[in-house]
Amino acid sequence: MRAYVLPDRRLQKLAGRFVWLDIDTEKPKNAAFVEKFPIDAWPSILVVNPEDERVIVRWAGTATAEQIERIALDGERQLRAGKASRAEEALARADRLLGERKHAEAAAAYREALAAGGKSFEGRERASEAAVQALSMAGDSAGCARVAREVLPGLRGASAARVAAQGLSCALELEDATARAAEVAALEPTARRLVDARGVLADDRSWLYDTLSSARAEAGDEAGAKALARRWLAFLDGEARRAPTPLARSAFDGQRLQAALRCGEPERMLPALVASERELPGEYVPPTNLGVLYLALGRPADALGAADRALAFAEGPRRIRVLVLRAEAQAKLGDRPGARATLERAVQDGEAMPEPARPRGYLRKAKKLLGELGTS
Structure with a gap:
């Protein structure tokens, strides 16, 4: 989005009406921001009331320039709230609830907005996407898939694609x-x-x-x-x-x-990933990707080296991901004590992070691998 969407002229028109802030939520220096404005999905777009720092619109996932413009203007309308229709009131309430991370309640309010607004509702696309997103974040995979099916016939293009992808992802999670x-x-x-x-x-x-x-x-x-x-x-x-x-x-x-x-065909990616690490010195992602590839290619020593290079630049939650990768490489090399120590460090460092910043998926993986090392 930074390379392809945010430079769009449509958004440049809004420069004098909004203060734009780009936050890397994984950097430790931004921990206070993340604690005040917890993030459930990346990327996320927040419209914040400057007077009380309350999130009035929250959008999870990618968005086109047109959609970002609409999100921003919806937030501006809420700040200047006057007479609103029942659908607009429900949409504003849903946005507030989502801003408070009350995902299930927000989903219900988005669906209320859709029902009240009908087919001609201007906010239909955004409310449809947000309802499906909110149900997914609430852990309601069945509801997410069902609502995706319900709203898809009224959507086109980018909105339909995101709802279909989210709904299908939720369907695949059903037990x-x-x-x-x-x-x-x-x-x-x-x-x-x-x-x-x-x-x-x-x-x-x-x-x-x-x-x-x-x-x-x-x-x-x-x-x-x-x-x-x-x-x-x-x-x-x-x-x-x-x-x-x-x-x-x-x-x-x-x-x-x-x-x-x-x-x-993992070997196809080796030249591209090597080039990315060479061309982007100081970035942790290229050597991390290389480490994953080297493991898939049966080259654990190279994977360990890539993980160590990534650790030199990784900060915050991203370090936990790299530590898990490092431990996997150590285990493949037969260094079980080293792998165990690395995983213990990953768990300790991850659980010491503020709750909103903890990389739960990688913490679960670290604990699972620790259990396997302890019993095998």
């Missing part, structure tokens, strides 16, 4: 196999159609490919999953070739690596 298969089958055709739709951001198109490939794997269609992963990788390779700078190109590295791993 009941029958319900999971039914929801995936209901959402998959729409997601397939939208993967080639116009006006969809590259990140969202990549998300669709990812979920569609996962859906095929879940159905036992390994050939279909790999075919989609190859299409996914070809798409991302094209985006990377068109990127204007090494930094913009590197934004696709992690997704390209996942696609290459999914289609069983």
Whole structure:
């Protein structure tokens, strides 16, 4: 978004009406901000009331320039609230609830706004996306998938793509196999159609490919999953070739690596990841991606070296990710005591972080690996 969306002239028009702030939530120096404004998904867009520092609009995930403009103007309208329709009032209430991270209540209010506003409601796209996002963040995978199905017929382009990807992701998380298969089958055709739709951001198109490939794997269609992963990788390779700078190109590295791993061709990514580390000295992500690749290629010594290079630059929660990678490399090299010590350090450092900043997924992984090292 920083490379492709935020420079859009549509947003430059708003410069005199808003103060723009770009926060790296993983840097320790920004811990106070994260504690005051906890983030549930990356990227997130917040519109903050300057008088009381209350979040009045919260948006999770990518957005087009047009959508960011709409989010900003919705926040401005709330600050200048006058006479509003029932749908607008429900939308404003939903935004406040989401700003307070009351996800389930926010989802209900977004759905109320949709019901009150009808098909002509100006905020329909945003309310639809936000309702599905909020249900996902509330941990209600069944509700997320169901509401995605309900709102998709009224959406087009970028909004439809994000709702389809989110709904399909939620469907794949359902524990009941029958319900999971039914929801995936209901959402998959729409997601397939939208993967080639116009006006969809590259990140969202990549998300669709990812979920569609996962859906095929879940159905036992390994050939279909790999075919989609190859299409996914070809798409991302094209985006990377068109990127204007090494930094913009590197934004696709992690997704390209996942696609290459999914289609069983990880070695294809080695030249690109080596180039990213060379061209972006001082960044932790390129050596981290290289470490993951080296593990997949059966080169744990190189993975350990890459993890150590990444640790020199990683800060905050991102260090936990790199420590887990380092421990995996140590374990592959047969250094069980070293791997255990690294994982213990990861858990200790991660749990010492403020609650909103803790990388829960990597902490769970570190504890799982510790358990495996202790019993095997």
